Amino acid sequence: MFxxxxxxxxxxxxxxxxxxxxxxLSILLKMDYEWFKAEIYTxxxxxxNLYKEKQMKRRIENYISMHRLGDYKExxxxxxxxxxxxxxxxxxxxxxxxxxxxxxxxxxxxxELVLPRMQSYNVWSCACSTGEEAYSIAxxxxxxxxxENIHVLATDVxxxxxxxxxxxIYSENAIETVPEKYRTKYFERTHDGYKVCKEILQCVEFRxxxxxxxxxxxxxxxxxxxxxxxxFVNEAKVEIYASFLKSLKPGGFLFTGHTEQMIHYKEMGYxxxxxxxxxxxxx
Ligand SMILES: C[S@@+](CC[C@H](N)C(=O)[O-])C[C@H]1O[C@@H](n2cnc3c(N)ncnc32)[C@H](O)[C@@H]1O
Numbered sequence: 001m002f003x004x005x006x007x008x009x010x011x012x013x014x015x016x017x018x019x020x021x022x023x024x025l026s027i028l029l030k031m032d033y034e035w036f037k038a039e040i041y042t043x044x045x046x047x048x049n050l051y052k053e054k055q056m057k058r059r060i061e062n063y064i065s066m067h068r069l070g071d072y073k074e075x076x077x078x079x080x081x082x083x084x085x086x087x088x089x090x091x092x093x094x095x096x097x098x099x100x101x102x103x104x105x106x107x108x109x110x111x112e113l114v115l116p117r118m119q120s121y122n123v124w125s126c127a128c129s130t131g132e133e134a135y136s137i138a139x140x141x142x143x144x145x146x147x148e149n150i151h152v153l154a155t156d157v158x159x160x161x162x163x164x165x166x167x168x169i170y171s172e173n174a175i176e177t178v179p180e181k182y183r184t185k186y187f188e189r190t191h192d193g194y195k196v197c198k199e200i201l202q203c204v205e206f207r208x209x210x211x212x213x214x215x216x217x218x219x220x221x222x223x224x225x226x227x228x229x230x231x232f233v234n235e236a237k238v239e240i241y242a243s244f245l246k247s248l249k250p251g252g253f254l255f256t257g258h259t260e261q262m263i264h265y266k267e268m269g270y271x272x273x274x275x276x277x278x279x280x281x282x283x
Contacts, residue, residue, distance in 0.1 A: 032071065032073075035072065035073075036060070036075075036076060040076075040079075043079060043080065044086070044090060045213060046210065046212075047212055047213070048093075049233075050212045050232055050236040051093075051231050051233070052231060052232065056231075059092070059093055060093065063075075063089065063092055063093075087159070090157075090158055090160070091161070094158050095231065096130060096158065096161050097227075098132045098133060099132055099174070099177050100132040100135070100175060100177045100178045101136045101177050102132070102136075102177070102227075103226065103257075103258055105258075105275075106226075106255055106276070106277070107136070109273075109274050109277060110137075113273055113274060114253050114277070117279075118221055118253075119221075120149070120221050121149055121151065121222075122153070122219060122221045122222075123137050123138075123141070123152045123153070123220065123222045123224065124152075124153045124154075124155070124220045124222070124223045125137060125152060125153070125154040125155070125224045126155055126209070126223060126224065126225045126228075127155070127156055127157075127225065127226070127227070127228035128154035128156050128161075128162075128165060129156060129161050130161045130165050131164065131165025131166070131168065131204070131206070132174070133154075133224055133226065134152050134165065134206075135196050135204060136178075137152055137224060138150055139178075139182045139186050139200055141203075142186070142200060142203070147199050147200070147202065150203040151203065151205070152204045152205070153205050153220075154204055154205065154207070155206070155207050155208065156208065157208065157209070157210045157211070162208060166206050167195075168200075168201050169192055169194065169195045170193055170195075170196075171194075172194065174193075174194075175187060175194050185197075211228070212236055216243050216244070216246070216247045218246070218247055219247075220247050220248050221248075221249055221252050222252060222253045223244055223248060223252070223253070223255070225240070225244065225254065225255070226256060227257040227260070229256065229260045230257065230260050238268075241268055241270075245268060245270065245280055248280040249280070250281065250282045251279055251280060251282050252279060253279045254277070254278045254280075255276060256276045256277075256278070258275065260276065261275070262278060265278055
C-alpha cells in the first residue's frame with residue numbers, strides 16, 4: 001500500500017489532472033480497504049462499513065504505518081496470527097477513552113431533572129468502555145435509592161475493556177473526577193489501586209453487545225449512549241435511535257453525548273428534556 005502511495009504522490013506531481021492513472025490507483029487503494037473491511041468482519045463480526053470511513057481509514061492507516069507493515073494484506077495476516085495484536089487493534093479502532101462522571105452537566109441534570117421522574121431503575125450504559133460511566137450512574141442512584149433496586153446493564157463490543165470494567169479497580173488518576181463524597185464512600189484502597197465497593201459492583205452487570213449487530217435489551221428506564229454514535233454513519237445512527245425507542249419504557253430517558261444530538265427526535269417518537277437528554281413519548 002505504501003509503495004502504491006509513494007507512486008501516487010510521484011504521479012500527482014508529474015501528471016496533469018484529471019488523469020486515468022491517478023483514478024486507477026485511487027480505485028486500487030479503495031479496493032484494498034474494501035477487502036480489509038470484509039476480512040475484519042469475518043475475524044471479529046465488526047462491520048467497519050458502519051463507521052465513518054474517512055476517520056476510520058485514517059486511523060487504520062496510521063496504525064499500519066506505526067507497525068511498519070507494508071499493506072493491508074500483511075496487516076490482516078498479522079491479525080490472524082496474533083490474537084493479542086487483534087485485541088490491541090480492536091481497542092485502537094473502537095476508541096475507549098472515558099472517565100468517571102464525564103460531562104458534569106449530565107450528572108447534575110440527572111439529579112435535578114431525571115431522577116425525580118423515575119420510578120424504577122433499569123439503566124443501560126451501552127458503550128461502557130472500562131466501566132467508569134456504569135459505576136458513575138450506579139453511585140449517583142445509590143445516593144437516593146436502595147442498591148437492591150438498581151440494575152445497570154453495561155455493554156461494549158470490546159471484550160478487553162469489559163474485563164477491566166468487571167474488576168472495578170482504578171488508578172488514583174482515574175478516580176480524580178469522582179466527587180469527594182463518593183470517593184470516600186464507594187471506593188476501597190487496595191494494593192493495586194482503588195476498588196469500587198461490593199455494594200456498587202453488585203448493581204452492575206457487564207456483557208458484550210455490538211450496537212451494530214446484536215439485539216437490544218428491553219424495558220429500560222434510562223439509556224446512556226454517549227460518545228459512540230459520532231463514529232457511526234447516519235443510517236446506523238438512525239437505526240440505533242429507533243431501536244433505543246423500543247428498548248425504553250414509555251417515559252424512559254436517553255442521554256446522548258453532547259456532540260451527538262438527535263435532529264429529528266420528534267419524528268422518531270422522542271421528546272427533548274434538555275441538551276442531549278431525551279425521553280420516549282408516553283405511548
Ligand atoms: C469513547 S468510548 C465511550 C465510553 C463512555 N460511553 C463515555 O462516554 O465515556 C466508546 C466505546 O464504544 C465502544 N464501541 C465501539 N463500537 C461499538 C459497537 N459497534 N458496539 C458497542 N460498543 C462499541 C468502544 O469499544 C468504546 O469502549
